[in-house]
Amino acid sequence: xxxxxxxxxxxxxxxxxxxxxxxxxxxxxxxxxxxxxxxxxxxxxxxxxxxxxxxxxxxxxxxxxxxxxxxxxxxxxxxxxxxxxxxxxxxxxxxxxxxxxxxxxxxxxxxxxxxxxxxxxxxxxxxxxxxxxxxxxxxxxxxxxxxxxxxxxxxxxxxxxxxxxxxxxxxxxxxxxxxxxxxxxxxxxxxxxxxxxxxxxxxxxxxxxxxxxxxxxxxxxxxxxxxxxxxxxxxxxxxxxxxxxx
Amino acid sequence: xxxxxxxxxxxxxxxxxxxxxxxxxxxxxxxxxxxxxxxxxxxxxxxxxxxxxxxxxxxxxxxxxxxxxxxxxxxxxxxxxxxxxxxxxxxxxxxxxxxxxxxxxxxxxxxxxxxxxxxxxxxxxxxxxxxxxxxxxxxxxxxxxxxxxxxxxxxxxxxxxxxxxxxxxxxxxxxxxxxxxxxxxxxxxxxxxxxxxxxxxxxxxxxxxxxxxxxxxxxxxxxxxxxxxxxxxxxxxxxxxxxxxxxxxxxxxxxxxxxxxxxxxxxxxxxxxxxxxxxxxxxxxxxxxxxxxxxxxxxxxxxxxxxxxxxxxxxxxxxxxxxxxxxxxxxxxxxxx
Numbered sequence: 067x068x069x070x071x072x073x074x075x076x077x078x079x080x081x082x083x084x085x086x087x088x089x090x091x092x093x094x095x096x097x098x099x100x101x102x103x104x105x106x107x108x109x110x111x112x113x114x115x116x117x118x119x120x121x122x123x124x125x126x127x128x129x130x131x132x133x134x135x136x137x138x139x140x141x142x143x144x145x146x147x148x149x150x151x152x153x154x155x156x157x158x159x160x161x162x163x164x165x166x167x168x169x170x171x172x173x174x175x176x177x178x179x180x181x182x183x184x185x186x187x188x189x190x191x192x193x194x195x196x197x198x199x200x201x202x203x204x205x206x207x208x209x210x211x212x213x214x215x216x217x218x219x220x221x222x223x224x225x226x227x228x229x230x231x232x233x234x235x236x237x238x239x240x241x242x243x244x245x246x247x248x249x250x251x252x253x254x255x256x257x258x259x260x261x262x263x264x265x266x267x268x269x270x271x272x273x274x275x276x277x278x279x280x281x282x283x284x285x286x287x288x289x290x291x292x293x294x295x296x297x298x299x300x301x302x303x304x305x306x307x308x309x310x311x312x
Numbered sequence: 313x314x315x316x317x318x319x320x321x322x323x324x325x326x327x328x329x330x331x332x333x334x335x336x337x338x339x340x341x342x343x344x345x346x347x348x349x350x351x352x353x354x355x356x357x358x359x360x361x362x363x364x365x366x367x368x369x370x371x372x373x374x375x376x377x378x379x380x381x382x383x384x385x386x387x388x389x390x391x392x393x394x395x396x397x398x399x400x401x402x403x404x405x406x407x408x409x410x411x412x413x414x415x416x417x418x419x420x421x422x423x424x425x426x427x428x429x430x431x432x433x434x435x436x437x438x439x440x441x442x443x444x445x446x447x448x449x450x451x452x453x454x455x456x457x458x459x460x461x462x463x464x465x466x467x468x469x470x471x472x473x474x475x476x477x478x479x480x481x482x483x484x485x486x487x488x489x490x491x492x493x494x495x496x497x498x499x500x501x502x503x504x505x506x507x508x509x510x511x512x513x514x515x516x517x518x519x520x521x522x523x524x525x526x527x528x529x530x531x532x533x534x535x536x537x538x539x540x541x542x543x544x545x546x547x548x549x550x551x552x553x554x555x556x557x558x559x560x561x562x563x564x565x566x567x568x569x570x571x572x573x574x575x576x577x578x579x580x581x582x583x584x585x586x587x588x589x590x591x592x593x594x595x596x597x598x599x600x601x602x603x604x605x606x607x608x609x610x611x612x613x614x615x616x617x618x619x620x621x622x623x624x625x626x627x628x629x630x631x632x633x634x635x636x637x638x639x640x641x642x643x644x645x646x647x648x649x
Contacts, residue, residue, distance in 0.1 A: 160529035
């Protein structure tokens with residue numbers, strides 16, 4: 067399983083003026099794998115995430131999707147070519163819009179003239195909400211996102227990604243705004259997604275959360291990958307030490 | 313918020329559902345306010361038909377006639393506000409485009425319909441210009457269109473001068489289409505309803521409408537999901553410019569003349585109508601029905617004050633109070649239990 071990397075970037079470098087945010091980084095995501103991307107503030111995790119999601123283009127280096135070299139320079143390309151979706155801390159949802167409109171934001175089901183097929187969109191939303199996610203406490207797809215809790219919002223964002231057949235979820239600090247119970251729910255959900263062939267990368271400061279769900283840990287510092295081990299080959303103490311060492 | 317209510321409390325349940333329903337509608341507050349004021353005014357009109365002539369056909373006709381120009385403009389302004397931007401130049405653009413339309417008819421002897429299209433086209437072009445500057449240099453639209461407001465004011469004076477311009481229409485059909493009436497309903501009011509209907513479908517049922525809300529509500533989310541906010545804002549600015557121009561032409565055709573300094577100040581009234589109608593100042597929230605009722609409410613209040621023979625300066629005071637009351641109502645109604 068580990069031999070076949072779904073996504074891989076090799077020798078990637080990205081500088082902003084004098085600041086080297088990514089320094090010769092090699093990073094890979096296997097199939098059905100949850101990777102914990104760890105490191106202190108300013109280590110380059112966010113830049114790496116942004117690069118993978120196509121928001122930032124690397125200066126040098128190569129990207130492989132399914133073993134084939136690929137160029138990803140826009141958000142759309144990362145979505146369509148690599149099947150990557152990013153779930154941000156403030157999930158990419160609009161509070162004042164309904165769940166349905168959020169799920170289909172930018173990908174509305176329309177008639178030929180571009181008018182939205184509300185019925186179809188609502189029916190699909192009900193399916194999305196009931197099938198994969200089992201989001202508790204959401205009774206109608208016409209509810210506004212603003213009325214949901216942090217965990218429910220995350221769940222809707224993840225459900226959206228799954229519905230649109232993403233292969234990789236990038237979760238940037240997914241649990242920072244959540245209650246304990248909600249955190250459990252989201253983490254459990256990430257684990258469940260492996261069965262549906264969706265891999266995840268979790269960026270987090272909370273090593274306990276990371277240990278709960280991740281199969282592999284990658285620690286970054288000053289733009290470099292300084293540590294990489296499978297969960298079975300390491301323990302919490304070792305990873306913590308790697309993260310806090312300067 | 314979830315309501316798990318056992319079957320003994322259906323009454324409470326239905327009432328909470330109703331409250332929930334009102335709360336969840338962006339226009340909930342304004343509908344409530346509008347209906348209450350109408351009920352009071354209609355009861356007053358029925359009780360005192362001689363001293364309080366609210367239900368007098370002449371009064372209704374004037375009321376419907378007067379609101380259309382601001383209403384058409386406010387629809388464009390509101391859509392732009394939902395997208396998270398302002399256009400302060402719509403007032404002076406309204407005059408500029410009306411004068412362009414009149415000139416096309418007078419100087420070039422073109423058909424008034426064609427001239428109308430030219431006017432609206434110029435308005436949309438101005439919108440493209442505003443949007444390009446806002447998008448290219450990421451300057452707040454407030455600043456850009458504040459400059460544009462003065463620009464179009466100056467352009468009007470440069471192009472035409474300070475004299476008022478008479479606008480005569482030779483074509484009888486044109487006259488009917490723009491100034492005719494069906495009973496108490498003036499043609500300009502039908503234009504207002506028509507524009508409202510068109511943009512109701514655009515905003516609430518077309519995918520571009522969904523994008524307006526997304527860009528105004530959470531620009532990062534919109535980008536993350538693959539919507540191009542610059543393109544969406546460009547379209548919204550064009551709608552605002554086009555609506556301003558159309559309202560200028562409709563108002564000029566109805567009155568039969570245009571004053572070069574006439575439109576200034578309308579931009580703030582349009583924003584007021586939108587805010588009263590439930591549009592969020594920072595974008596992402598609002599509805600066509602809210603904007604239309606917001607406009608109607610401003611004119612209803614004005615009409616009521618006139619009928620009660622209040623001195624003219626009361627009007628601004630009341631509109632000012634109304635803006636704040638409407639804003640507060642919207643917040644209170646939206647506050648979740």
